[in-house]
Amino acid sequence: MDLALTILDGLRQIYGLRDAIRRQRHENRKTYLRMMEIYVELQLSAPLQENPTIQRTNAIEKFASAVDSFSKYLRKYHDMHRV
Numbered sequence: 651m652d653l654a655l656t657i658l659d660g661l662r663q664i665y666g667l668r669d670a671i672r673r674q675r676h677e678n679r680k681t682y683l684r685m686m687e688i689y690v691e692l693q694l695s696a697p698l699q700e701n702p703t704i705q706r707t708n709a710i711e712k713f714a715s716a717v718d719s720f721s722k723y724l725r726k727y728h729d730m731h732r733v
Contacts, residue, residue: 653714660717661689667724681720688713 664685 653710657710657714657717658689660714660721661685663721664717664724665689667721667728669728681716685717685720 664682
């Protein structure tokens, strides 16, 4: 379950950087929409700690990596435009 919680935390960070996403929306639109669909689905489901059906599969690990990479990219882009 730690991986699922890490993914959810990454999605929350991405949501928090939505202004950076808006500025880069042409490049990020597909990725953003896919991640937000999953974010909404996770928010509407039972708490992750209580959901035994989430498995640590290769697909979830790949998604976790994508969330992490996208989140880092957005933080970097957001920080560059603060100056």
